[in-house]
Amino acid sequence: MSERRLIYIIDDERDICDIVSRELGAYGFDVETFLTGAQLKKALSVRSPDLCIVDLGLPDMDGIELVKSLCEQANMGVVILSGRDSITDRVLGLELGADDYIVKPFIPRELIARVNSLFRRLKKNAHENDTSVIKIAQFAGWRYDPSTLTLSGGLSGDNDAGEGAEFSSAEHELLMLLLHSPRKILSRDQLLGERVSPFDRSIDVRMSRVRKKIESNPKHPTLIKTVYGVGYILTADVEWI
The missing domain is CATH 3.40.50.2300 (Response regulator)
Known part of the structure; x- marks a missing residue:
């Protein structure tokens, strides 16, 4: 049991x-x-x-x-x-x-x-996050380790997150969906997954938090772009090591 x-x-x-x-x-x-x-x-x-x-x-x-x-x-x-x-x-x-x-x-x-x-x-x-099968994602100069929910490396500039930024479980879930489908548009329904909440704004809020950690200018994102009326797309290639 x-x-x-x-x-x-x-x-x-x-x-x-x-x-x-x-x-x-x-x-x-x-x-x-x-x-x-x-x-x-x-x-x-x-x-x-x-x-x-x-x-x-x-x-x-x-x-x-x-x-x-x-x-x-x-x-x-x-x-x-x-x-x-x-x-x-x-x-x-x-x-x-x-x-x-x-x-x-x-x-x-x-x-x-x-x-x-x-x-x-x-x-x-x-x-x-099983350490026996875990791989680290590399994209746009970032390294994301799903086993520790931490982001390292990354962009220079005004990004305050920088080295060692940590993700919440909700942010991790969203980022992983994007990392497993780079350069593909994901709809809000795909990002919601099994969530039964009809509060669609939750995806936008979580996406904003993720952008603050990986974008050099979150107000003008280049890595995670909004496809208006459709969803979001990760514009970088992802390598799993």
């Missing part, structure tokens, strides 16, 4: 914690719930989960800051579950590296579908 996934739920509404915990438990996940950010941080010092589902309206700390700190930890998915439904909050959450953003009120079955979709993507990434 495969190891059960561990999910942490952080929400100051106990009823929400109970609903989400019950639904996830019914689908075979191990779940722990927390009402404050402090409780979560204490638990993280003991054991890291496979996924954190985070409410932004916490009583003891800024939920956005918590999401930012969680997204900086490797091998952990982050899903925002919030009553804040403004475009600004959604874009900010995704820019910080969250894998998905779900607005309350929500349909529990949809939450399960998104969680399962996220874990399928993480499993695929883990397979790609």
